[in-house]
Amino acid sequence: MQDFYGLEAVRKFFGEKFTKTVAHEIDGLIFQPVNEPYCAGRCDKLLKWKPPSHNSIDFLLRIQRICKPGRCDKLLKWKPPSHNSIDFLLRIQRICKPGELPEYIGFLYVQHENEPKAQMKATKKLLPYNNKIIECTYTNGKWEFMRERTDKSLPNSSKTATAVWNSIIYPIDKEMLVAYVENICNRRSLNFLNI
Structure with a gap:
């Protein structure tokens, strides 16, 4: 069971006094409308911040x-619907012929999409996760493996992936929040006092 707090409490969540009282790192906040019942699962009325x-x-x-x-047979671009200037650029090279040196590439797919949205170098560490759902972060211009998502049977939807991508390239840090x-x-206090 999660506790609920008013907006005024946001600063305290990042203070040392509060963080010492919780057993884990605070990895995000969920803003729930006051006059709406809690809705489990996906809810467009919630604001989730990480x-x-x-x-x-x-x-x-x-x-x-x-x-x-270095020959590139196909170039794919993914333009998230909300920001046409942002592309994931994929260079898909041809499958190896006998005698050619191979490289392993991890192609990253979102739900209900036939084309990959991104790619990453497939290391030995990554090979066991082929055809599995993995969680990735984007650091220093490349996707990095975090962990396998054994709790999920499907990857994120394109809409969710686009929203997360936008939060990666336009980050809101805790000070801004x-x-x-x-x-x-x-402003709410001033309106209440009719000032």
Whole structure:
């Protein structure tokens, strides 16, 4: 069972006094409308915030053996619907012929999509996760494996992946969040006092 707090409490969640009282790291906040009943599962009336370092996407990983030569047979671009200027650029090279040196690439898929949305180098550590759902973060211009999502049978939807991608490239850190919430609280107080 989670506790509920008013907006005024947001700053305290990041304070040392509060963080010492919880047994785990605070990895995000959920803002629930006051006059709405709690809704389990997906709810568009909730606002979920995570620190930029915790933003991740759950992909289906498919590892393919690819030729190393620099020739690129196909170029794919993914333009998330809300930001046409942002692309995931994929260079899909041809499958190896006998005698050519292979490279393993992990292609990353979202739910109900036939084309990969991103890719990552497939290391030995990654090979056991072929055709499994994995959680990835985007760091220093590349996707990085975090863990297998054994609790999920499907990757994120394209809509969810796009929303997370936008939060990765346009991060809102805790200082920005606290300042924004406190501004709302101050305006609400002024309205209440009719000032």
